[in-house]
Amino acid sequence: MRNPSKKYGLVLLALALLLASLLPVRSSTAEPAFKVSTVFLVRHAEKQTSPPDDPALTAGGKTRAKNLARILSKARIKAILTSQFARTKETARPLAEATGVDPTIVPVDSDQAAKDYVDQIALHPGESVLVVGHTNTIPQIIGLLGGDKIPTIAETEFDNLFIVARYAKDKAKVIQIKY
Secondary structure, three states: OOOOOHHHHHHHHHHHHHHHHOOOOOOOOOOOOOOOOOEEEOOOOOOOOOOOOOEEEEEHHHHHHHHHHHOOOOOOOOEEEOOOHHHHHHHHHHHHHHHHOOOOOOOOEEEOHHHHHHHOOOOOOEEEEEEOOOOOOHHHHHOOOOOOOOOOOOOOOOOOOEEEEEEEEEEEEEEEEEE
């Protein structure tokens, strides 16, 4: 009869080696691990036509904003980013009130607005962030996060919700849904 303790010892050794091979290798020069972030991006909800420079939301837009808050209520949003315009702030308001997260205003007066949004997102590694932007900023932000190029958002579209999982620097997966 063979020695059973020797057999179990070899199995334990093999198991220990297997587990050790699954552990991440750390070196003194290695960069810290990248924390996966989830960024939810929407264009502001439906807006009124006046005043033309900064219109508020329509009744339908306010309903859409409430639906967005309901949809993202369990997403553990840690930051909300909006532009300085009433329509983006009003779109974010129901979620901000539900979560207690104060929105951060990112001005969109320059060609650098999308980069400014991404800089703010970078302050929340490993967290979930909501961005309420505009037809011209949302595609740019997704591109700067490393996501695929997305089609232009039409002026009549208010129901796109982009979910960007940023899993490495300049690399992300993008899902587009309607809400």
